[in-house]
Amino acid sequence: MLSVRAGYHGGEIITKPIKFAVGNLFLNYATSAAGSIAVEIQDASGTPIEGYKSQDMDPIYGDAFDREIRWHHQVNLSRLKNTPVRLRFILNDADLFSFRVGQST
Numbered sequence: 001m002l003s004v005r006a007g008y009h010g011g012e013i014i015t016k017p018i019k020f021a022v023g024n025l026f027l028n029y030a031t032s033a034a035g036s037i038a039v040e041i042q043d044a045s046g047t048p049i050e051g052y053k054s055q056d057m058d059p060i061y062g063d064a065f066d067r068e069i070r071w072h073h074q075v076n077l078s079r080l081k082n083t084p085v086r087l088r089f090i091l092n093d094a095d096l097f098s099f100r101v102g103q104s105t
Helices: none
Strands: 004-008 011-014 024-043 061-070 086-102
Touching: 004 011
Parallel strands: none
Antiparallel strands: 004 086, 011 086, 024 061, 024 086
């Protein structure tokens, strides 16, 4: 099984600019009991998008195969449709296996 892993001291990964049609962001991940993951959506130049900053969500923890990511006032990503964005994943003692943008299954 492959993953992006960060240890206790943390780490992050930022995607290349991507576009998506519509939907919500879902993660397949696992953290330790003390670990967490936060997600930020940035514009193509790396500037955080208002409403989708890492501070705009409660970090997630545990182990989930298809967890929907929610920012405090945002769930659906439709306002970003066909806009090049970068996803910044902030990990602390966690593994990120995959992400997808789509509808709930």
